[in-house]
Amino acid sequence: EEDFEIIDKKQLPDAAELRNEEKAKPEEARWSAPILSLAKKASENLALSYGSALKSASLVGLVSKPGSSDSPAKTNMRCHTMEERANLMNMMKLSIKILIQSALSLGRTLDSDFPPLQQFFVVLEHCLKHGLKVKKTFIGQNKSFFGPLELVEKLCPEASDIATSVKNLPELKTAVGRGRAWLYLALMQKKLADYLKVLLDHKHLLSEFYEPDALMMEEEGAVIVGLLVGLNVIDANLCLKGEDLDSQVGVIDFSLYLKETQDSVGKQDGGITAVLDQKHYVEELNRHLSCTVADLQNKIDCLEKTNSKLQEELAAATDRIGSLQEEQQQLKQQNELIRERSEKSVEVTKEDTKVELDTYKQSRQGLDEMYSDVWKQLKEEKKIRLELEKELELQIGMKTEMEIAMKLLEKDTHEKQDTLVALRQQLEEVKAINLQMFHKSQNAECSLQQKTEAISSFEGKTNEMMSSMKRMEERLQQAEKARQAAEDRCNKMKQELAERLDSCRQQMAQLDSKCSTLEKELKSEKEQRQTLQKELHQEKDATTLLKTELQQMEGLKKELRKLQDEKQQLKKVREEQEQALQEMGLHLSQSKLKMEDIKEVNKALKGHTWLKDDEATHCKQCKKEFSISRRKHHCRNCGDIFCNTCSSNELALPSYPKPVRVCDSCHTLLLQQCSSNSS
DSSP states (O other): OTTOOOOOOOTSHHHHHHHHHHHHHHGGGGGGOOOOHHHHHHHHHHHHHHHHHTGGGGTTOOOOSSOOOSSSSHHHHHHHHHHHHHHHHHHHHHHHHHHHHHHHHHTTTTTTTTTTHHHHHHHHHHHHHHBOOEEOOSSEOOOOOOOHHHHHHHOOGGGHEEEEEEEETOOOOHHHHHHHHHHHHHHHOHHHHHHHHHHOOHHHHHHHBBOSGGGGGGGHHHHHHHHHHHGGGGEEEOOOOOOSSOOOOOOOOHHHHHHHHHTTTTTTHHHHHHHHHHHHHHHHHHHHHHHHHHHHHHHHHHHHHHOOOOOOOHHHHHHHHHHHHHHHHHHHHHHHHHHEEEEEEEHHHHHHHHHHHHHHHHHHHHHHHHHHHHHHHHHHHOHHHHHHHHHHHHHHHHHHHHHHEEEEHHHHHHHHHHHHOOOOOHHHHHHHHHHHHHOOHHHHHHHHHHHHHHHHHHHHHHHHHHHHHHHHHHHHHHHHHHHHHHHHHHHHHTTTTHHHSHHHHHHHHHEEEEHHHHHHTTOOOHHHHHHHHHHHHHHHHHHHHHHHHHHHHHHHHHHHHHHHHHHHHHHHHHHHHHHHHHHHHHHHHHHHHHHHHHHHHHHHHHOOOOOOTOOOOOOOOOBBBBBSSOOOOEEEOOEEEEEEEGGGEEEEEEEEEEEEEEEEHHHHHHHHHHHHHOO
8 A cells, every 4th residue: 555655645635724725715716615625535535545446456347256165155246246346446436536637737628539538437337337137138138337327317307418419319329339428428517426326316216227236236336426526627528429439348448547656656746736726727717706796796786776766767757647647637627617617508508599489489470470461451452453453563573572582581591501500510529529528428428418409409490490481482382373363363454454554653653662661671571561561650660570680680690609709719728628638648658658668677677587507408489409409598688598599689788788699589579679769
């Protein structure tokens, strides 16, 4: 043991010294202390067992014969298996020690051509093959260590990537080659010790593949797993393509370890200096990391300040929204007051129209009575021949006057119809205004129904007026027929009454002068025919009645003008209210946009959960499984993990001044937000 020991124990630090150094280091640099301590402990254990490993190295892979013929076969087999386990464990310690020392001395990632790494895989393969059960198949006997390694995929879902990538390799045809590829990939992921530990935790499953006294079933397996933890310090880059893993012969080369024992005394100082250099390098890395952590903390403080400012702006925006809502309620109250006033004015106009209709009916009845009296007087005058001649010429003149009066009446009716159409249009505009202003309230519908009923009543009244006009026209036609009959009779009697025409003409001239004074006052047929029957006093009374009616019509026109003025004022108020509502809508839309922007900024400030690499096994968008060819990529906006095709876009984010990787969904959302903000 003294001949083969190459490292002095005094040069290695004790556990107490390591703890003091850890306490002296800052908190940011403590994460690297466990790895260095594991490497140093592993080197200590390997140095202690180096000599015994060399003595028993020649016995690896050989079947020892029974020591004495006197002992039973079972004790010999047990001793043999125990020696094999001890030899393999010592050989494993030696290969791990040399691999760590050579990797630290090189200071770079290891390739598949590195001899210590190749010998490590050979020794590990021998350890995994120890005590394997032989499985009989139709082809023959099969004895492969890839069977227990396949269980890792079921026990640990993180190893599914390794299993799928190994199965997808077309160059591997045997189970041995697949097992070797699995070990390569696990070492590159730095999870070889974790996967083997999972297997050792489920020994009831390993019993299907290993004998009870196999190395993986005993305590030596747990020791080997503990030694494999020290390999996490090494970075390996192994290429599986182009290598013939199926036909490689797993033979241990002892010359490598013998050379190492001869040269290790001279290279001891160089290894320690390399370890110290590595230690200083790790400390510098820790310092850089602490600087980045301080920068990130400053950024977090700035973000918290901006978040507080945004929260204050949110509170101000909510106050503004409350004030706008109060103003909206006040405007609604004002609209209700205006609506009540308009309803009252409409009711007043309805009452006035009812009074006017009553007066019109009363005047209508008086005119009908007078019209009947005129007809009686006309019948009496027909009997008198002298008066007939006078009446003929008067009727000819009165016919023209009646036509003029009829035209005037038609104009009046047309004007009334136009006023009715204008009133209808105004009522429809009022309806539209009420529908726009109070489409959400039930009171508006009641007011609209009342207005429609009022319109129907107005239409009924106009229909009654039209029917009365038609009756008047029928009576005029009857009068014309009677006049024609009288003209026929007069033509027969003209020969007899030629002498009396002169006196009648003189009287007609007098009557024409009187009728010219009454043309402006007479507007209806009944009053014109009264001038033929009555004397001048009765005609004056009729003119006074017509003047009173004209005054009433002028009063009605004034009231209509007042109503039109009130409607114009209501229209102005409505337009002002609509403008106010539009402004309020613009303010509300702007406030909503600000709220959405604030929410988005808060989301961006709060950030999404940054998924770890171990948590994601499939792409979030295309749901494809990750492998060595399909790598994982983080979206810098949402924090989820995607494949390269689903996250090939780049955009500048508030937290990143330069364009960074963004997934497709976040890319479209950010572009929409930019377009909405610009518009």
